[in-house]
Amino acid sequence: MLQDRGRMDAYRTAILGNPDSFKDKVVLDVGTGSGVLAIWAAQAGARRVYAIEATTMAANARQLAAANGMQDVVHVLEGYMEQIEIPEQIDIIISEWMGYFLLRESMLDPVLGARDKYLKAGGALYPSQSQLMLAPLCSQLYSQRLAEYEEEIYSWARFGEYMRETNKIDIGALDPVWEREQFEYLMNTAHWCQLHADELIGDAASILELDVHTVTIEEVSTIRSPFSARIHVAAELNAFGGWFDCFFKGSGAAPAAHVVELTTAPPSETHWGQQVFMVHPAEQVESGDLVEGSVAITRQQQNHRLLHMQVTFKITRLDGSSTAERTINYKIDEPRAHRTQPSLLAAAGARGSQGDGCAGTPLGRGALIGASDAAALVAMAATPPACTCLASYRSDKVPWYSMLPLTGRAVPVRKQLQLHIRPSNKQIIQAQALTATHGIVRRFPV
Numbered sequence: 001m002l003q004d005r006g007r008m009d010a011y012r013t014a015i016l017g018n019p020d021s022f023k024d025k026v027v028l029d030v031g032t033g034s035g036v037l038a039i040w041a042a043q044a045g046a047r048r049v050y051a052i053e054a055t056t057m058a059a060n061a062r063q064l065a066a067a068n069g070m071q072d073v074v075h076v077l078e079g080y081m082e083q084i085e086i087p088e089q090i091d092i093i094i095s096e097w098m099g100y101f102l103l104r105e106s107m108l109d110p111v112l113g114a115r116d117k118y119l120k121a122g123g124a125l126y127p128s129q130s131q132l133m134l135a136p137l138c139s140q141l142y143s144q145r146l147a148e149y150e151e152e153i154y155s156w157a158r159f160g161e162y163m164r165e166t167n168k169i170d171i172g173a174l175d176p177v178w179e180r181e182q183f184e185y186l187m188n189t190a191h192w193c194q195l196h197a198d199e200l201i202g203d204a205a206s207i208l209e210l211d212v213h214t215v216t217i218e219e220v221s222t223i224r225s226p227f228s229a230r231i232h233v234a235a236e237l238n239a240f241g242g243w244f245d246c247f248f249k250g251s252g253a254a255p256a257a258h259v260v261e262l263t264t265a266p267p268s269e270t271h272w273g274q275q276v277f278m279v280h281p282a283e284q285v286e287s288g289d290l291v292e293g294s295v296a297i298t299r300q301q302q303n304h305r306l307l308h309m310q311v312t313f314k315i316t317r318l319d320g321s322s323t324a325e326r327t328i329n330y331k332i333d334e335p336r337a338h339r340t341q342p343s344l345l346a347a348a349g350a351r352g353s354q355g356d357g358c359a360g361t362p363l364g365r366g367a368l369i370g371a372s373d374a375a376a377l378v379a380m381a382a383t384p385p386a387c388t389c390l391a392s393y394r395s396d397k398v399p400w401y402s403m404l405p406l407t408g409r410a411v412p413v414r415k416q417l418q419l420h421i422r423p424s425n426k427q428i429i430q431a432q433a434l435t436a437t438h439g440i441v442r443r444f445p446v
Helices: 005-016 036-043 057-067 108-118 140-167 172-187 217-221 371-380
Strands: 026-030 048-053 074-078 090-094 119-126 129-137 191-193 205-211 222-230 235-250 255-263 274-285 290-299 307-316 326-332 412-422 427-437 440-445
Touching: 005 036, 005 119, 005 235, 005 255, 026 036, 026 108, 036 048, 036 057, 036 074, 036 090, 048 057, 057 074, 090 108, 108 119, 108 217, 129 222, 140 172, 140 191, 140 235, 140 274, 205 222, 205 290, 217 222, 274 307, 274 326
Parallel strands: 026 048, 026 090, 048 074, 090 119
Antiparallel strands: 119 235, 129 205, 129 235, 191 274, 222 290, 235 255, 235 274, 290 307, 307 326, 412 427, 427 440
16 A cells, blocks of 8 residues: 555645644554554654554554654554553544445544544544545446356356266256356446546446544444436446545644545546446436436445445436336445456447447557457448447456357357557557357467
């Protein structure tokens, strides 16, 4: 996280950019980690900084404070915030408590406990406010995860044949269980992602506005909020995206002279990224359509640091008609890291069912791209095109949808395509694909 420049820049500016707020103050850093925030508070003029760290990282924080000449100001205490006694009241609490989607695996609870026990009247928290956002997407991840799901089902079916033919055991009774588990994992679990701005197809709605000075643990344990988002472009709504913003404003009694915002909204890149929630089956939307509904976020019973989220929504068209109301339940579990890849189709202006609708970047000679993208590029030269791009992904280790006529049915395949592209005009010089479908490998030129 020390390499997360967006995070580091925001905290450094908020602390060192407000020396009048920190001068001669007693500061508490909850979850200090390496101690960087505590050192900045000392450099900003704090009289004393209590840096709390629950892990053995406390020894490194203590060493780093000494190496930067702050050993007399920064007092590193190893242990859980709830179990440590601070000998005096606090003027400012600083903490990097935010988790993925703001609240998943967050450290907000001990920060609020420390606030209630130690913060002086009129004292400040950094950050002071946060908001949680939700927006409709046309996401690259949708086709990738759907392809993974279909490959898992296909692989299970082949395994079932093996069990019947070789081991004389019919495992068909487990088919619904397997399918449900795979669908929940791939399509109903939040995915970490760095979204491209072009994947947003409508307004971002605030589903939580949080003042850290006044919010209670109960209020963040269960969150219910209406939302609405106006669609900006005709596209396929196949996901919702979530992220958060934080603000360093100080308190009403001790406002920060220099207000700082830390955003994780796309296309900003932080270690928090954004969370993607699939909508399957996807919905076709037009510019001007209104997506409206409600969100409920609760803590999981087995691990309160993880979350459940339920989204209920419908789409109201410009002519006044509406889709049926839908409810989708998601888990916000351990992170699955997936960085979306640039799509060549996006550079050609494709969107929705004809492509990902996500930002493209120039490719160099010999770049490895999805076979579906390459085939779509070739198809663009024909009128009308013979194929539709159902997925694109820069990898030779995950399933693909095959390129079939528009009237055909997509089947899971594996494709690896090596393209040689002339850098001056991005012209394809040579392309060769290796394709495996149902275990049969074919090599052919494109």
